[in-house]
Amino acid sequence: MNVGVGADPIAGSDWLRRLLPRMAEMKTRRWLLLALLTAGMGHLVWRAGGEPAAQAQQTAPSAGQRGAQAPRTLKPGEIELQSSRIYTFVGKTGLGHDHGIEGRLRSGQLNVGAKEKAGRLEFDLRTFVADTAAARQYVGLAGQTDRKTADKVTANMLSAAVLDVARFPIATFDVASVVPLPRQGNQPQQYQLIGDFTLHGVKRQIRFQAQGDPVQGFLRLRGQFSIRQTDFGITPYTQALGAVGVADQLTIHGDLYVMAGETPATAESEGPVSAQQPARPGKAGRQ
Structure with a gap:
């Protein structure tokens, strides 16, 4: 343009x-x-x-709300699993050593005072550990076992040659009755427990006495019974052509906290055991 x-x-x-x-x-x-x-x-x-x-x-919910909602209230007769323990005394043969075993229950219910169908305890054998400090003290053994030796004892105990936990991870006590015995003066209340104990797939009837003490809304039951491993199809462990081994007879101690009917408690609480170590029976207390 x-x-x-x-x-x-x-x-x-x-x-x-x-x-x-x-x-x-x-x-x-x-x-x-x-x-x-x-x-x-x-x-x-x-x-x-x-x-x-x-x-x-x-x-x-916030952390505070979760803390208020999470705890499950134990029902009367339920076992407080976090604080309850099973301890076993294993004697020696030959040049062997005495051992203390610590384990836990998987579940438990005891209807104290019941004359029939009084409950059931399930022993989680996979939790059993040899020669913990608590176990040795409870069954009255002095001194400590080094960790390497204790781990070897645990491995032998859980192996197919002894407990065979791969096939039999749980032992059970089907309790027929838990009845109080006549009280002797100011002595703690004693109870008699009768039922069927199943270990390694074999069932045997047992009966024993346990002491009951009220502790922070729980009934603390402590009792013991003895078994022979061979009665349950278990061959006691030996090595070095039998020069080192464990005895056929075992003494099993139960230290259980049973929820009482009057005072509620929660499974996630700090538990009924105080910060102090509970009193443990000495060798004289074993049978």
Whole structure:
């Protein structure tokens, strides 16, 4: 286009004059669209990030709320598993050594005073460990066993040659009755327990006495009974052509906390045992 000096090119271009308002209008619309998109993205971000967080606060309880809701109340007769223990005294033969074994129950219920169907205890044999400090003290053994030796004893005990926990992980005591015996003066209350003890797939009837002491809403029952391994199809461990081994007879101690009927407690509480080590029977207490 040839434009002369002094001429107004814009005034001479009608199409450009009409285009300018449209360009201004389009620019305004673009800004408006950008503002809408920005607001929309902000809304999406708020929904994607903010709303679930608020929802999580409504559905997930705080630590304090969880602590108030989580504990399960024990029913009367239930065993408090965290504090209850099974201890076993294993005597020696030849040049062997005496051992103390510590283990736990998998579950337990004792209806103290019942003359029939008085409960059931399940011994988790997979938890049994040889020569812990607590076990040796409980069964009246002096001194300690080094960890390497204790681990070897534990491995032999749990192996297929002895307890065979891969096939028989649980031993049971199906309790027929737990009845109080006549009290002698100020002596602690004694109970007689009768039932069927199953170990290594073999069942035998046992009966023994246990002492009951009220402790912080629980009845602490402590008793013991003896068995012969061979009665349950177990061959006592030996080595060096029998020069080193363990005795056929074992003494099994139960130190159990049974939920009393009057005072509630929770399974996740600190438990009935105080910070001090409970009194343990000495060698004279073993039978």
